[in-house]
Amino acid sequence: MSIFSVDFKVRDYECDLQGVVNNSVYQNYLEHTRHEYLLSRGLDFPTLTEQGIYLVVVRAELDYRKALRPQDRFRVTLHPKLYGKLRVIFYQDIILDNSELILQAQITATAINPQGKPIAVPEIMQKLVE
Amino acid sequence: MSIFSVDFKVRDYECDLQGVVNNSVYQNYLEHTRHEYLLSRGLDFPTLTEQGIYLVVVRAELDYRKALRPQDRFRVTLHPKLYGKLRVIFYQDIILDNSELILQAQITATAINPQGKPIAVPEIMQKLVE
Amino acid sequence: MSIFSVDFKVRDYECDLQGVVNNSVYQNYLEHTRHEYLLSRGLDFPTLTEQGIYLVVVRAELDYRKALRPQDRFRVTLHPKLYGKLRVIFYQDIILDNSELILQAQITATAINPQGKPIAVPEIMQKLVE
């Protein structure tokens, strides 16, 4: 069902004193995968930001099933779905060795201007799901 | 309603190329506040980890209302609630200047052993809410 | 001999699988202290950046004497010294409990424009050391 994915390997500095990847780092993996997906659709996050189009997360739901360990190789998948005209939900999984589910996430994003007001960006939303 | 809080100030290195605090960093703030709360209840996260009691997050729900900016001073609050015998939910808000809501979070945690199996730690759960 | 300092407490997420603060995090502490020092001299790092004045580190020398551990309280000190007309060296120490030396650093910084060319900013350099 996912339409895009990025492969990663855990780096030791991402692990905390429990010896596993720290909770916050999963959001880094998810974000990097979303931004790579944007690139694959011809959308460049830093350039959009310079143009005053701020893509932002408004809600994140993260279900942690199992921890990633040092040197684990894993895949982050992505499936986007429009939610109304202003929002997109990214369904993202983290999968270890192509089989074991590590984390399931549902990330809701929207676009705002530099003043923080929601803006309609129909071309961008269309590119994300076409 | 919150029974505990920690005050913070945004550090510039926590901000990303949008000029605001990166999404993942809020989880750092929330975690630090939870660990300070544990300490206030006589529970030391690194020591528990050494003893083989791993407190872990199994679910995080984060509603991002507004972004924190460089040098913002903010408070992270916490209200714990037992959920069954094995889980605790931490309701956590991030508040700017004691008034503006930045983020609302609901973090569900449990205890596992080093092999990843859930363990019952009734004394710890009791200390968290008494 | 230091003319400025900031007090910190180690946060658990800053520690890695050795159970101590990860090497890279000390640079976060040092940077935050320098930016707080800038503020104390009327210089705002994010605002300077928006104005096209990029203060950047060109060299860092870090001597790690001893590791910081979870919950350690420590102080980061700063002593600035002009080096020619275009550079400033920040001598920075990290001190545990006001007595034990954890890290000594010598950070050389300069100003560049958004295209990466060195620029002379004599008023800023003057404010840093007056």
Next chain:
Amino acid sequence: MSIFSVDFKVRDYECDLQGVVNNSVYQNYLEHTRHEYLLSRGLDFPTLTEQGIYLVVVRAELDYRKALRPQDRFRVTLHPKLYGKLRVIFYQDIILDNSELILQAQITATAINPQGKPIAVPEIMQKLVE
């Protein structure tokens, strides 16, 4: 001259409000490359840590030549050299697109026990340079 290297791509979350990779993140890249090098020599950093052999950095010299930008692809190289019986110096460069020098580093490491005392680990030192 380098005997090992790892290829990377900048991730947006590694960039700060100047729009370039934050200074501290380069140490992450350098560390990950060293740990991958250890693995290539049959040495596993997390396992060594569990065995009470803590490989630690005692000195870092970093010359920042040019900043990495979002999506840059770069290589981190490594050349190790024993320094006495107890220390190893890793000479590491960061190279953009196989040509442009971004950063030069000289990282001095040693081994300590969990109590922080230097320990001689001749077999490990030998594996690092043979």
